[in-house]
Amino acid sequence: MSDVLDFHLDDLVAANADSEYVEQRFWSGDLMVLAEHHTTADDSHSYVVAHDGSITWGIPGKPQVAAFKVSRDPILNTFTVEASYHATVPFAQNWLIEHGCPPERIARVGDGFMTPADNLTVQVEQQIRESGSRYEVLDSQTWDIDLCETWTLTHDSHADQVPVRVFLEEGNRDARTYTMREGAFADEVTARHWLGDRSSQLPCPPEFRGEATALRTRAAFARSGGASAMPKAGVDAHRTPPAGTTHRPNPERSM
Known part of the structure; x- marks a missing residue:
């Protein structure tokens, strides 16, 4: 598991305005990866659960766990990204499973937590x-x-x-x-x-x-x-x- 968030978007462009907004909204320095799964098929995906440290400086009580689903199309050189916030890791994992992530691939949180x-x-x-x-x-x-x-x-x-x-x-x-x-x-x-x-x-x-x-x-x-x-x-x-x-x-x- 990587300590640095990487959606593997090199040389890809956002497929729509929503994906571009989400991708530009986050700074990797604010995000600590808790669990992740990446595929490398023709239509590859990334599923990531991360703690967003920037939330701790915002409105008190807001959810701090972010779930990301990224889909990459190497033929069109495009990507889409969706994000959802949750209070705890299991709810973030549930969201990713509902969005296509194999349950066993996202269930384990990395060491050190x-x-x-x-x-x-x-x-x-x-x-x-x-x-x-x-x-x-x-x-x-x-x-x-x-x-x-x-x-x-x-x-x-x-x-x-x-x-x-x-x-x-x-x-x-x-x-x-x-x-x-x-x-x-x-x-x-x-x-x-x-x-x-x-x-x-x-x-x-x-x-x-x-x-x-x-x-x-x-x-x-x-x-x-x-x-x-x-x-x-x-x-x-x-x-x-x-x-x-x-x-x-x-x-x-x-x-």
């Missing part, structure tokens, strides 16, 4: 990554200072009950790990109230409750038995962003 703290995090991320168009993103917030927390508010089209889902990612800089948890709510108002209040645990989805509880119990038992410290799970986090919180670049985050 935060890693999942537990099996439940791995399971929830895979669920998002392979969900297709299941989740409609309603809102998201990213804090990369103090809290190192990101949430994505969605509507789950596969849920018969409590269809509003919150995916809460919480990082632990000291351990260089993060957790991802899914919460289920009856409606958007209730979900937003929980996000602002945090006086109760994140409600577990009913279809996932038994397995999630078992995983949490095993993690708690390991901690009480003297195992190496793990970050506090997002379901136990009652913290809210401190007043006046501002963004700072945090390239070590896995997103």
Whole structure:
């Protein structure tokens, strides 16, 4: 995996105005590659997930993970490029998979970034990554200072009950790990109230409750038995962003 973003556009020109705008909008120095896949067929493609450091200096809370799909036509010497922003890496990977990237080629994040703290995090991320168009993103917030927390508010089209889902990612800089948890709510108002209040645990989805509880119990038992410290799970986090919180670049985050 390359540390430098390269769409392999040498001697190619944009096929349309939208692609030209997207290509000129980004500076490679702002983008840290997290995952990528490139093909070299006649109609070659690049699929890239990257952290956009420039976002940390903009409006607080905006998504910082960019997904890029580039298509190159060597016969016409042209390219097209599409970009989409997401709060966390699994949603960016999902977007690329929906746009033609082989799932197994974009699933792995490069070395040197935060890693999942537990099996439940791995399971929830895979669920998002392979969900297709299941989740409609309603809102998201990213804090990369103090809290190192990101949430994505969605509507789950596969849920018969409590269809509003919150995916809460919480990082632990000291351990260089993060957790991802899914919460289920009856409606958007209730979900937003929980996000602002945090006086109760994140409600577990009913279809996932038994397995999630078992995983949490095993993690708690390991901690009480003297195992190496793990970050506090997002379901136990009652913290809210401190007043006046501002963004700072945090390239070590896995997103």
